[in-house]
Amino acid sequence: MIGKSQIKSLLRESIRMTMDAIKENKLRSILTLLGISVGIFSVISVMTAIKTLESSIESGLNVFGTNTFMIAKDPAIQFGRNEKYRNRKVINLEQYLTLKDRARLPILVSAGAETNDVRLVSYKDKKTKQTPVIGGGDAGTLRTVNTYISDGRNITDEDVHLSRSVCVLGADVVDALFPFEDPLGKVIQLQGLDYTVIGITERQGQSFGQSQDNYVFIPITTFLQRYGGSKTSLSINVEAESAESYDETLDEVIGIMRTIRKVSPGKENDFEITTNDELMETFGSFTGGVKIFAFSVSLIALLVAGIGIMNIMLVSVTERIKEIGIRKAIGATKGHILTQFLTEAVFLCMIGGIIGVIFGIAAGNLISVVAKVPAVIPFDWAIYGLLSCTFIGISFGSYPAWRAANLDPVDSMRFE
Amino acid sequence: MSGLISLKKIKRHYDVGGEKVRALDGVDLTINQNEYISIMGPSGSGKSTLMNMIGCLDTPTEGTYEFEGELVHEMDDDQLASIRNRKIGFVFQTFNLLPKATALRNVEVPLIYSNISKSKRLKMASDSLVSVGLEDRLDHKPNELSGGQRQRVAIARALVNNPSIILADEPTGNLDSKSGIEIMKILHELYTNGNTIILVTHEEDIAMHAKRIITIFDGKIKEDKINKKMTKAL
Numbered sequence: 158m159i160g161k162s163q164i165k166s167l168l169r170e171s172i173r174m175t176m177d178a179i180k181e182n183k184l185r186s187i188l189t190l191l192g193i194s195v196g197i198f199s200v201i202s203v204m205t206a207i208k209t210l211e212s213s214i215e216s217g218l219n220v221f222g223t224n225t226f227m228i229a230k231d232p233a234i235q236f237g238r239n240e241k242y243r244n245r246k247v248i249n250l251e252q253y254l255t256l257k258d259r260a261r262l263p264i265l266v267s268a269g270a271e272t273n274d275v276r277l278v279s280y281k282d283k284k285t286k287q288t289p290v291i292g293g294g295d296a297g298t299l300r301t302v303n304t305y306i307s308d309g310r311n312i313t314d315e316d317v318h319l320s321r322s323v324c325v326l327g328a329d330v331v332d333a334l335f336p337f338e339d340p341l342g343k344v345i346q347l348q349g350l351d352y353t354v355i356g357i358t359e360r361q362g363q364s365f366g367q368s369q370d371n372y373v374f375i376p377i378t379t380f381l382q383r384y385g386g387s388k389t390s391l392s393i394n395v396e397a398e399s400a401e402s403y404d405e406t407l408d409e410v411i412g413i414m415r416t417i418r419k420v421s422p423g424k425e426n427d428f429e430i431t432t433n434d435e436l437m438e439t440f441g442s443f444t445g446g447v448k449i450f451a452f453s454v455s456l457i458a459l460l461v462a463g464i465g466i467m468n469i470m471l472v473s474v475t476e477r478i479k480e481i482g483i484r485k486a487i488g489a490t491k492g493h494i495l496t497q498f499l500t501e502a503v504f505l506c507m508i509g510g511i512i513g514v515i516f517g518i519a520a521g522n523l524i525s526v527v528a529k530v531p532a533v534i535p536f537d538w539a540i541y542g543l544l545s546c547t548f549i550g551i552s553f554g555s556y557p558a559w560r561a562a563n564l565d566p567v568d569s570m571r572f573e
Numbered sequence: 574m575s576g577l578i579s580l581k582k583i584k585r586h587y588d589v590g591g592e593k594v595r596a597l598d599g600v601d602l603t604i605n606q607n608e609y610i611s612i613m614g615p616s617g618s619g620k621s622t623l624m625n626m627i628g629c630l631d632t633p634t635e636g637t638y639e640f641e642g643e644l645v646h647e648m649d650d651d652q653l654a655s656i657r658n659r660k661i662g663f664v665f666q667t668f669n670l671l672p673k674a675t676a677l678r679n680v681e682v683p684l685i686y687s688n689i690s691k692s693k694r695l696k697m698a699s700d701s702l703v704s705v706g707l708e709d710r711l712d713h714k715p716n717e718l719s720g721g722q723r724q725r726v727a728i729a730r731a732l733v734n735n736p737s738i739i740l741a742d743e744p745t746g747n748l749d750s751k752s753g754i755e756i757m758k759i760l761h762e763l764y765t766n767g768n769t770i771i772l773v774t775h776e777e778d779i780a781m782h783a784k785r786i787i788t789i790f791d792g793k794i795k796e797d798k799i800n801k802k803m804t805k806a807l
Binding site: 163166167170177181479480482483484485486487488489490491492493566567570 | 650657659669671672682688690730
């Protein structure tokens with residue numbers, strides 16, 4: 158019965174009336190909006206933050222080179238402590254060398270270990286401000302973590318074999334110790350022990366607000382002699398030749414490791430395999446939990462906001478009983494009144510929702526500033542947010558609107 | 574002259590605390606086009622109920638009500654709203670304007686509900702306000718207008734949809750005598766221009782402006798006479 162243009166003009170009228178109503182009751186409207194805003198804000202900010210993290214994880218967690226996986230005693234990402242991992246045997250140099258010797262498929266097998274225990278790294282009177290990580294490795298280690306030499310040379314098999322006191326410096330260490338000099342060939346001290354600088358690496362930049370360039374890299378043998386202990390466990394990075402041979406390589410390496418570590422058949426591995434994909438997965442399962450939590454909190458917040466909307470709309474209807482009576486007397490149908498009040502409820506919810514979305518995205522992206530990753534706008538969640546606002550407006554506005562629509566014109570006009 | 578409005582054996586009963594109140598107890602009334610009628614009676618006589626009935630604000634418990642061939646007693650709420658919108662112009666004692674809306678906006682509202690385009694609406698509303706002499710008060714809100722001016726806005730609103738009847742309920746009840754005379758003058762003009770006017774009042778001198786006077790008492794029509802000494806508000 159009602160045409161499209163009529164609905165359009167009716168809606169336009171309803172919006173106009175809504176604007177008038179909001180203008181007349183500014184404080185009340187703002188308070189109502191606030192409830193919705195907070196609900197939407199909480200979900201959008203968390204989702205934006207997670208999205209920001211995810212996008213930075215994509216680059217940040219891609220720590221390994223292509224087709225590379227890591228074998229270690231402990232999982233790369235671990236929440237809490239676990240006896241299962243603590244009681245495992247360490248991976249020592251011998252195991253590594255045996256693996257390297259036996260494995261046929263990988264194009265590269267290299268070991269690494271690191272420590273934060275070296276407090277003083279110095280050259281003449283200069284020392285590093287933040288204690289660098291001391292890493293041990295061999296010729297292939299840097300490559301498997303996507304790091305490349307920019308000047309000088311890498312650690313060679315010979316350096317490893319002879320446990321030479323040589324080092325490759327990360328860009329931060331170069332900045333701190335050699336602001337004006339060429340570091341190559343100079344001798345630096347790690348807690349009093351001399352190392353000759355043989356190379357420096359390309360700058361990696363930051364990931365999660367942490368510099369990736371603050372390290373001193375030395376031969377693994379030298380590392381184990383000087384900083385290793387009974388608990389030092391190596392991580393072994395293995396690179397497969399191609400994506401096709403990746404699974405096969407993984408199988409081979411796992412088989413060899415089980416033999417070396419004497420894991421009886423049927424028992425699970427007493428070591429962890431970590432891949433880029435797996436890092437993402439672990440992170441994903443963690444963010445998934447956060448998402449569900451944020452979602453439920455928002456749901457409760459929105460429910461409360463919805464009750465607020467209903468309350469305000471009931472007040473609004475009561476305040477305007479006379480107006481409703483007049484409108485009905487001069488020809489407003491139930492549909493007209495219903496539309497007017499529903500529009501008001503939805504409109505309030507939408508404004509609140511838009512405010513929540515804007516502030517939520519802004520707050521969520523604070524993480525991107527801290528983590529120095531690009532800001533993201535979660536369009537999907539913004540749309541879900543606004544849709545749920547509409548839904549709340551309609552569902553919680555229905556009863557007050559229905560009450561308004563069914564008022565008796567004569568009684569309402571007499572209402573003072 | 575054809576019957577514009579025809580009420581037959583109209584009864585309207587209310588239940589007030591378990592007691593049956595017969596507000597209207599068998600009213601027969603025919604109103605023709607271009608009549609000027611006043612409905613008189615003391616408070617509690619059923620006068621207001623009859624007005625609500627004629628104004629399609631209320632439906633009878635018994636009896637039939639025909640308005641230009643449409644059967645009002647069978648209508649649902651939305652149909653009643655529609656007939657009020659199209660055929661009846663209300664003028665109330667307490668003006669019943671939307672307090673926060675301008676005069677123009679107040680007059681525009683009935684047109685919104687009859688789905689008239691915005692430009693046409695504004696034209697019709699301002700024309701109607703001009704016709705009651707409020708051309709320089711279009712943007713004033715009710716609280717910026719005098720009582721007489723408010724009632725003229727209400728008349729403009731009643732006229733804007735070009736209704737079949739104008740139903741005025743104590744239109745001068747809240748006005749000083751000068752403003753009251755003004756309003757009665759406008760109503761008289763409308764009558765001479767061919768409109769049908771129904772005036773509900775308990776004041777005899779106001780009722781005397783009409784050409785036909787109906788007196789109601791205890792829910793029944795007690796007297797229905799032609800007023801030979803019709804007062805002409807000038």
